[in-house]
Amino acid sequence: MQRFIFLRVIQSVLALLVISAVVFALARVTGDPVAILLPEDASPAVVEQVRSKWGLDQPIYVQYARYIGNFVTGDFGEAWAYGGVPITELIARRLPNTIVLAGFAWIISASIALPIGVMVAVKKDSAFDWAGKVVALIGQSAPSFAIGLILMWVFAVILGWLPTSGNDAGFKSIILPGVALGYYNVAAVMRLTRSSMLEVLDTEYVKLARIKGMPERKVIWKHCFRNALIVPFTYMGLIGAVLLTGSVVIETVFVWPGLGDLAIDAIRNRDFPVIQSIVILFAAFYIFINLAVDVAYAYLNPRIRY
Amino acid sequence: MLTKRSARIALCVSLSLILTISIACGAPAEQQPETSAPAASQQQQPAATAAPAAPAAAPAQPTATTALALPAGMSDRAAGGAAPTAEPTATPVPEPTAGEPVQKDLRVAITPPYAENLLGWRVGGTNQGMLQPMQEQLFQRDYVTWEAKPMLVTEWEVSEDGATWHFQLREDVPYHHGEDTFGVSDFVFSLQLWSHPEGKGATDWFHELLGPAGELRSIEVDALGTTAAVEQVSDSEMIWHANRPELWVPFWFSDASTDPLIYSLDYWQKVGEDEYAQNPVGTGPYKHVSYQQGAKLEYERAFEDHWRVNPDFDTLTFFFAEEDLTRVAMLRAKEADIAEIPRELQGEVVKAGFQITQSTLPAFMVWVGIGGQYLEDRRDGNDPNTNILVRRAMNHAIDRNAINEAFFDNKMELMANTGWHPTDPAYDPAWEIPEYNPDLARELLQEAGYAEGAGPSVEFMSGKLVGVPELTEIAVPIISWLEEVGFQVDAQIGEFQPIRTRYKAREMNGTLWTHRTGFWPSGRNVRVYFVSPNQQGAVYMYEDPYVEEEYDRWKQSVDPQEREQIMREVGQFMYEKNATMPLGFLFAEFGINPEVVVEYSVNNSYFGGMKGHEYTRVVRK
Numbered sequence: 003m004q005r006f007i008f009l010r011v012i013q014s015v016l017a018l019l020v021i022s023a024v025v026f027a028l029a030r031v032t033g034d035p036v037a038i039l040l041p042e043d044a045s046p047a048v049v050e051q052v053r054s055k056w057g058l059d060q061p062i063y064v065q066y067a068r069y070i071g072n073f074v075t076g077d078f079g080e081a082w083a084y085g086g087v088p089i090t091e092l093i094a095r096r097l098p099n100t101i102v103l104a105g106f107a108w109i110i111s112a113s114i115a116l117p118i119g120v121m122v123a124v125k126k127d128s129a130f131d132w133a134g135k136v137v138a139l140i141g142q143s144a145p146s147f148a149i150g151l152i153l154m155w156v157f158a159v160i161l162g163w164l165p166t167s168g169n170d171a172g173f174k175s176i177i178l179p180g181v182a183l184g185y186y187n188v189a190a191v192m193r194l195t196r197s198s199m200l201e202v203l204d205t206e207y208v209k210l211a212r213i214k215g216m217p218e219r220k221v222i223w224k225h226c227f228r229n230a231l232i233v234p235f236t237y238m239g240l241i242g243a244v245l246l247t248g249s250v251v252i253e254t255v256f257v258w259p260g261l262g263d264l265a266i267d268a269i270r271n272r273d274f275p276v277i278q279s280i281v282i283l284f285a286a287f288y289i290f291i292n293l294a295v296d297v298a299y300a301y302l303n304p305r306i307r308y
Numbered sequence: 309m310l311t312k313r314s315a316r317i318a319l320c321v322s323l324s325l326i327l328t329i330s331i332a333c334g335a336p337a338e339q340q341p342e343t344s345a346p347a348a349s350q351q352q353q354p355a356a357t358a359a360p361a362a363p364a365a366a367p368a369q370p371t372a373t374t375a376l377a378l379p380a381g382m383s384d385r386a387a388g389g390a391a392p393t394a395e396p397t398a399t400p401v402p403e404p405t406a407g408e409p410v411q412k413d414l415r416v417a418i419t420p421p422y423a424e425n426l427l428g429w430r431v432g433g434t435n436q437g438m439l440q441p442m443q444e445q446l447f448q449r450d451y452v453t454w455e456a457k458p459m460l461v462t463e464w465e466v467s468e469d470g471a472t473w474h475f476q477l478r479e480d481v482p483y484h485h486g487e488d489t490f491g492v493s494d495f496v497f498s499l500q501l502w503s504h505p506e507g508k509g510a511t512d513w514f515h516e517l518l519g520p521a522g523e524l525r526s527i528e529v530d531a532l533g534t535t536a537a538v539e540q541v542s543d544s545e546m547i548w549h550a551n552r553p554e555l556w557v558p559f560w561f562s563d564a565s566t567d568p569l570i571y572s573l574d575y576w577q578k579v580g581e582d583e584y585a586q587n588p589v590g591t592g593p594y595k596h597v598s599y600q601q602g603a604k605l606e607y608e609r610a611f612e613d614h615w616r617v618n619p620d621f622d623t624l625t626f627f628f629a630e631e632d633l634t635r636v637a638m639l640r641a642k643e644a645d646i647a648e649i650p651r652e653l654q655g656e657v658v659k660a661g662f663q664i665t666q667s668t669l670p671a672f673m674v675w676v677g678i679g680g681q682y683l684e685d686r687r688d689g690n691d692p693n694t695n696i697l698v699r700r701a702m703n704h705a706i707d708r709n710a711i712n713e714a715f716f717d718n719k720m721e722l723m724a725n726t727g728w729h730p731t732d733p734a735y736d737p738a739w740e741i742p743e744y745n746p747d748l749a750r751e752l753l754q755e756a757g758y759a760e761g762a763g764p765s766v767e768f769m770s771g772k773l774v775g776v777p778e779l780t781e782i783a784v785p786i787i788s789w790l791e792e793v794g795f796q797v798d799a800q801i802g803e804f805q806p807i808r809t810r811y812k813a814r815e816m817n818g819t820l821w822t823h824r825t826g827f828w829p830s831g832r833n834v835r836v837y838f839v840s841p842n843q844q845g846a847v848y849m850y851e852d853p854y855v856e857e858e859y860d861r862w863k864q865s866v867d868p869q870e871r872e873q874i875m876r877e878v879g880q881f882m883y884e885k886n887a888t889m890p891l892g893f894l895f896a897e898f899g900i901n902p903e904v905v906v907e908y909s910v911n912n913s914y915f916g917g918m919k920g921h922e923y924t925r926v927v928r929k
Contacts, residue, residue, distance in 0.1 A: 034809055040432070046841065051505055083423040084601075085430030086506070095601060151633055159640045166637040167629060168603060257629050259603040266630065267602060271422055272805070 007297060014289040021285045022073070025278050026066050034058075035082060035272035056082055069278065078279040083271035089279050092264060099169060100260030103183065103253070104245040106176050110184030111191055111245075112238060118188075119195025119234070120227055123203060134192060141189030147251045150182035154256070167257035179256040183249055187241045191234050198230040232299070239295035243288040407928030411904050414621035414924055417635040417644035419774065420628035424601055426588045427581070428569050429501040436569055440919050441607050441624055442484075443569035443590030444616075446475070446495070447562035451668045451909045451920065456558035459616070460490055460570060460591070470553030470866035477544040484589040484596070484610050488574035491543040493533030497573040500532065514568075517550045517557075533573045553866050556831075563919065593619050593922045602628060620926035639899045646908055646924070649899035650777060651716065657899045664897055666719075667910040670827045671896035672776055675726040676786065676889035677823050677849045678702065679816025683840050683856075691817045692764030697756035699886035701763075702820070703742040705749040705793045706786050708891060714785070715778045720892035725883045727833035729893060734830050734875030739883050742890070749793040763794030769821040771804030776894060779804075779822040786822075814841075814848045820889070823847075827893065830875045834859055838882065850887045903927060 036052050053059045057068065072079060078089035122134035141149075157178060158166040164178055165171045202208060203226055211221050250262035257263070261280055268276035421438055428436035428443070448459040458464075463476040481490040488494075501507060503514035534540075539547040554560075561568045575589050588596050593614040594607035607624040627644060629635045636653050638644040640660055649657055654664050680693040692698045712720045723729075724739035753763045768790070770783035780801050787797050800806075807821050825836070838852075839845040839859050855878055862874040882888075900908055907925040 034805075034812075055506070083431070085423065085425035085427060087425065092601070151637075154634070154637050158643075159637050162641060166641050166643055167634050168627065170600075170604075254630050255634055257603055257627065257634060259600055263602045263630075267420065267424075 003300065006300070007293075010293050010296060014293055017289055018282065018285060019070075022070060022278065022282050023066065025281045026069065026274075027062075029272070029274045029277050030062065035274060069275070073279075073282070079275040081268075081273055081276050083268065083273040083276070089276055092276065093261065093279065093283065096259060096261045096264045099258060100246060100249055100253070100262060103176060103179055103249055103258055103260055104242070106180035107184035107187075107245045107249075108238070108242055110180050111187040111241060114184075115188040115191035116195055116234065119192040120199055120222065120230075122192070123196045123199030123230075124222060126200065134196070138189035138192050141185050141187075144186075145251075146182050146186050146248070147255050149185055150179065150252055150255045153178045153182055167255075169258055179249075179252050179258050182256075183245060183252045186248075187244070191237060191241070194234045194237055195230065198233045199226055202226045202230040236295055236299055239291055239298070243291040246287050247284040409620055409926040409928055411645070411926060412622040414619075414624045414646070414905075414921060414926075415627065415644045416625065416921065417627045417629050417638045417647040419635075419648055420602065420630055422774075424628075425585065426596070426599060427585045429498075429504065429507045429567075429571075432507070432567065436567060437919050438605055438626055439569055439588070439590070440563055440592070441594040441921055442588065442592045442596055442610075443571070444481075444592050445561060445563050445568055445570060447558045449559075449562050449564040451923075454564070454669060456562060459562070460495075464558065466555070466557070468866065470555050471550045473548045473550065473557055475546050475548065477546070478615065479544045481591045481615055482611075483572045483575060483591055485572070485575050487578075488572050490570065490572075490591055492538065492540045492546045493543075493573050494570055495546065496535050496538050497533045497576070498568065498571045499538075500535070501571055502568055517552070517554060532577070553864070555866060555868070555871075559829075593617050594624050597623070604628065617922050619922045620924060621921075624921050636899075639901065642901060642903075645901045645904040646921075647899045649897065651719075651897065654897065654899065661902075662899050663902050665900050665908050665910060666898070667896040669895075670721060670729065670893035672824045672894040673723065673726070673729075673827060673833075674720070674776055674779070674782075674822070674824045674891045674894060675723065676702075676706075676891065677811070677816070677821050677847075678886075678888055679811065679819040679821065679849070681850045681852070681887065682814055682817075682848065683842075683851045683853070686814045686817070688817045692756075692766060693818060693820075695756050695764075696886060697752045698764055699889075701749040701752035701756070701793060702790065702795075703886050703889050704745045704752065705795070706742075706789045706889065707744040708741060709744070711782050711785065712892065715782050716892075716894065719897075720894050722892045723890040725879055726888040726890040727837065727882070728830050728879045729827070732830050732875075733872050734879055736876060736880060736883075739879075742886075746789070746793050753794050758794065761794050763796060765796040765798070765818070766790070767798045767800065767819040769807045769810075769819060770799075770801045771807050771822075773804050773824050775896070776824045779824060782891075783822050811848055816848070823849075824894075830879060831862060831871070834862075834875070834878055838878075838887070850882070852881075852885070854881060 035056075036049055036058065040049060040052060050059070057065055060068075069079065076090070078093070080086045081089050081092055084092065118134050118137070122131045125131055154166050157164045164174050166178075169175045208221060208226055211225055212218075216225075247262075249258070249260055250265055252258065253260045253262035254266050261283070264276065265280045267273075268280065423431035425431045426439065428439045444459050446459055446461045447456050449455065450457055458478070460478050460481065461475050462478050465474040466472070467474075475495075477490065477492065477495065479489075483489070499514060537549055537551070539549070541547060550557075559565065570591065571584075572589055576584055579587075593610055593616065595610035597606040597608050599605045605626045605628075609619060609622050612618075627638065629638060632650045632653060635644070635647040636649060636657060639647040639649065639657055639662055649664065658664060678693045678699055680688060680691040687694065708722050712718050712722065722741045724741045725735075728735045728739070730737070750760065754760060756764075758764060768783065768787050770780045772780050783799070783801055787799050790797050807823075810816055810819070811821075825833070828836075834855065835844070836846045838850045838855050840848065840851040840856060843856055843859055845851070858874050858878050858881075862871050862878075865871050865874065896910055898908065898910060904927055905924060906927050907923075909920055909923050
C-alpha cells in the first residue's frame with residue numbers, strides 16, 4: 003500500500019509539472035497581454051516598460067523557470083490586470099466562495115441522486131424508473147449554464163423567490179448556482195447507483211435475507227445500499243474535484259465571486275500568472291482528490307490489492 | 309414503509325425537476341425578444357431626459373444630426389485653451405424636487421471593468437469610470453454639449469504659448485476622511501501618480517507635461533506633492549509650466565478622459581498605499597463603503613450638502629455581471645435599476661415594461677480599417693489596399709443602410725469620414741456617405757486592372773470588442789458584398805487580440821478589419837489612428853507623409869483657427885483618399901426601471917455605464 007501511495011504521489015507531481023508547462027505555453031499562444039493591459043494609445047516606451055516589469059521581455063524558458071521556482075515557494079506572483087495585487091491574496095479571497103459553492107452542489111448531487119438511484123433500482127421498469135431516466139437524461143444532456151439560466155428565469159425573474167445572482171443574500175444566494183452546478187452530476191450518480199444496486203439486489207445474500215424475513219427497508223438500506231455504494235462513492239469523490247473546477251461557467255452566470263469567475267476575468271485580460279495559478283490549483287485539486295479516492299477505495303474494499 | 313415514503317419523495321423531486329424544466333422551456337418563448345425593431349415610442353428616453361433624440365431611423369445623413377447639440381468641447385475654444393482667459397460657466401446642479409423617493413438605493417448592473425483595482429491610476433482608464441462617483445477631477449464635461457466645465461478648478465487661464473496654465477482651485481472641498489481639503493499639493497501628488505512608471509493610464513502623456521521636474525516619477529521619493537513644474541501661489545492657486553504647448557488640458561483633465569482622478573496626499577501619507585487601496589477616499593458626492601472583487605462595489609452618500617450635487621439616491625451599488633442574460637434578469641427581477649442591455653435583448657426588456665435610454669452623445673465610432681497603407685518602410689507595392697481605386701470600390705461595395713437596419717435598428721448615425729463627427733468644428737458638410745453601388749465598385753476594380761469576377765485577394769479579420777459586440781456579425785454581410793463585386797476574401801472571424809497584435813506591429817498589409825473606438829475629437833483620432841510611430845501613433849491604420857506633417861504642425865500650433873483648418877484639411881485628404889471604410893457612430897444604451905429612475909443622463913463615454921450616477925433622478929411619491 004505504501005509503495006502504491008508513493009508511486010501515485012510521484013505521478014501526481016509529474017502530472018502537475020506537465021500541466022503547468024502546457025498551461026504556461028498555451029496562455030502565451032493566445033497573444034500579447036500588454037496589448038490588453040495598456041490603453042490603445044500607450045507609447046512604445048510604456049509598452050516596453052510594462053513588458054520589462056512583468057518579465058515578458060525574457061525568453062519563455064526563463065519566464066517558466068522563474069515562475070515554477072516562485073510557485074513552489076508559495077509565491078504565485080502578482081496579478082497584472084489587477085494593478086499588481088499578489089495572486090495569493092486574490093485566490094485567498096475567492097477560494098472560500100468556490101469551496102462553499104462546490105460543497106453545496108456536491109450535497110445537492112448526493113442528496114438527490116443516491117435516493118433516486120436506489121428507488122429506481124428497487125422499482126425497476128416501473129413508471130418511477132422511467133421518470134428517473136428522464137431526469138437523468140435532462141441532467142446529462144443540458145449544459146449547466148443553460149440549466150442555470152432557466153432556473154434563474156423561473157425562480158428569480160418569474161417567481162421572485164430567489165436572487166438572480168451574487169452571494170450576499172445568505173443561503174438563498176447559493177440555491178440556484180448550487181442546483182445548476184450539482185444537477186449535471188445527479189444523472190451520472192443516479193445511474194451508477196441504479197446499476198450498482200441492481201447488481202447487489204440480485205446477489206445470493208440478499209435473496210437469503212429476504213427469505214429469512216428481514217424487513218425490506220433493512221434489506222435495501224442496510225445490506226444492499228451499503229454494498230452498492232462503492233462505485234458511486236468513488237465517482238462522488240471525483241465529482242468533488244469536477245464541481246470545484248467546473249464552477250467556472252456557473253460562477254460567471256450567477257456573479258458568484260469565486261475562482262472560476264476570477265479565471266474568466268484573467269483569461270479575458272490575458273493575465274498569465276493568474277490563469278496559470280488557477281489552472282494549476284484546479285489541477286492539484288483534481289489530482290489530490292483522485293489520489294485520496296484511490297487510497298480510500300483501497301481501504302474500503304479489502305479485495306483490492308496493489 | 310420507509311421505502312414507499314422514499315419513493316414518494318424521489319417521485320416528487322423528479323416531478324418538480326421536470327415541471328421546472330417544462331415551465332422554463334416555455335418561458336423563453338414568452339420572453340423572446342422581438343425580432344423586429346422596438347417601436348419608436350418604446351425606445352424613447354424618459355420624458356424628463358434632457359438628452360437629444362436618437363438619430364433618425366432613416367438612412368442617417370450628416371445633416372440629420374442637428375438634434376445633437378454641438379459638442380463644443382471638441383474645439384480648442386471650449387476646451388479652454390483658445391482664449392487666453394476662459395470664462396468658467398456654472399456647474400449644472402439638478403433642481404430640487406419634492407416628494408419622498410420611492411427608493412433610496414440605486415443599483416446598476418454593468419459588465420465588469422477590464423481591470424479591477426480601487427487605485428485607479430494603477431490600472432488606467434477602463435477601470436477608473438467606476439471610481440468617478442467617489443473621486444473628482446479638475447474639469448467635467450457637459451453631458452449634452454461636451455463643453456468643459458469647472459469641477460475642482462474654478463478659473464483657469466492659459467498663456468499665449470499654450471504652455472503655462474494658471475489655475476484657481478476650488479476652496480474648502482473636503483475629502484471623505486474628514487481631515488483634509490483639496491489643494492495644490494493634492495493636484496501635484498495626483499499628477500505624480502498619473503505619470504508614475506507603474507501607472508497604466510496615459511502615463512507618458514502626463515509625464516511629458518510635468519515639465520522641468522519631469523524626472524519625478526516615483527511615489528517613493530520624498531518630494532510628494534511638490535514639483536518645480538508647478539508654482540504654488542497659495543493652497544488654492546497654482547501656475548503650471550508644462551514643457552510643451554497643450555491646449556486641451558481641460559479636456560484631458562476632465563471626466564471625459566477618465567484617467568486624472570484626484571487623490572488625497574494627506575490620507576496617502578497617513579495610511580499608506582495599501583490602506584488607500586482598501587478604503588479609498590475622494591471628494592465626490594459618494595464615498596466608498598465596500599468592495600467585493602468581481603461582484604460589486606458599494607458607495608453611500610458622502611455629504612449632506614456636497615458642493616457640486618446632492619444625489620437623489622443615498623446609496624449606489626455597481627454589480628459586475630459578465631453575462632448579458634444575467635443583467636437582463638437582474639433588471640427584470642428588479643434587482644438592478646439600471647443595466648447595460650445588449651441591443652439584441654432590448655426589445656425584450658421594453659416589452660416587459662422597462663425603458664431603454666441612450667447616451668447624450670455618441671459613445672462609439674465604428675469603421676473598417678484598410679491595412680497596409682504605411683510609410684515606405686512597411687509599404688508593399690503589390691498590396692491592393694494601397695490602390696485608391698480598390699479602396700473606392702470597397703467603399704461602394706457595402707450597403708451601410710442595410711447594416712444599420714439589420715444590426716442596429718437604424719440607431720447608428722452613418723459616418724462620412726472616419727474620425728470626423730458632424731459636430732466637430734473641423735468637419736466638412738460636403739463630405740458624403742459612400743453610396744452603395746456594386747456596379748460602380750465593379751467598374752472601379754476593372755479600372756484598377758482586375759478582370760470581372762477576379763478582383764483582388766484580401767484578408768478580412770473581425771473580433772468582438774466591448775460595447776459593440778456586433779463587430780463580428782456585421783463582418784459577415786460586408787465580406788459577402790465584397791465577394792459579390794469580385795474581391796477574393798479570406799475571412800477570419802474570432803477574437804480581436806490577433807488583430808491588435810498585427811496592427812500594432814504594422815503587419816496589416818492586404819488586410820481589412822472591423823474596428824471601434826470611443827467618441828473623440830478629430831485631433832485625437834488622427835493622433836491614434838492616422839499617424840506612424842514617428843508621431844506617436846498607436847493603431848497603425850493609415851500613414852502618409854502629408855498627414856504626418858500636418859499633424860506635427862497642428863501639435864505645435866497654438867492658434868485655434870489654424871488648428872481647426874489643419875484638421876479640416878487632413879480630413880479632406882483622408883476623405884479623398886478613401887483611407888478607411890467609414891460605417892457610423894453608435895450611442896451607449898441602457899435599460900432602466902421607470903418605476904425607480906426618472907432620468908439617467910448617461911454621458912458620451914463608453915465607460916458611461918459607470919459614470920454620472922450622481923445625476924440620476926429618482927421617481928418620487
